[in-house]
Amino acid sequence: MQVIILPSAHDVALYAAARVIDVINTETNPVLGLATGSTPIALYKELVVLYQSKQVSFRHTTSFNLDEYIGIADSHEQSYRTFMNRHLFDAIDIIATNTHVPLAESQDAGTLKNSAQDYEASIQQAGGIDLQILGIGVNGHIGFNEPTSSFASRTRIKTLSESTVVANKRFFKDGEFQPHLALTMGIGTILDSRAVLLMATGKAKAEAVKAMIEGSLSAMCPASALQLHEAATIVLDEEAASLLA
């Protein structure tokens, strides 16, 4: 595990953008694993700037997002598909059919199970993920792999923990249906990526970051599984790194 501590959240975004560009410039058919949430927004802004100034093209890039809420349509304001279209896909030249976000609108268990299996198969078919971008939850989750998730887990249905539901409440209007279930890549799926880059910024993440890096391997801190990955980079601002020894 390589740990990089940078002065600010902006520097974290610049570092992550440079890593993404490196993959795009190195691979003939680059495959990116992408995350939603507040943390990677600055990364996506930077990628859009680089695209607009013609420093990069996403024409040959394929992407797979980590997760999607169950029970809301792709077109829903708070779906992760909408998030990705808004923050990245609609502003760059990636081919829409090469962008993948788990299909999770159905509430039928069988349909969701098939969707999860298809997602794993599509990742395989694309040749696997070259670089997986991750954030970290305050409870140590990666994707929506909440505490107690198996390190061997694959794409599947997960119930969001109370702390995740509370943390994501800010995105939903008062009284609006807020999903408590998600379809998420598993920890095993994430560990299969050839390289992983976890971004964490801000004081609220400091405890989870400490548990991930200095704690023991534990299903109670899903991100600690990254200790097992031979090419995992953790890039932090000073606040997120503030509790490290």
Ligand code: F6R
């Ligand atoms: C998002 C995801 C989550 C977030 C995490 C941190 O696709 O899988 O694991 O990365 O909840 O979210 P933010 O960045 O909003 O603090």
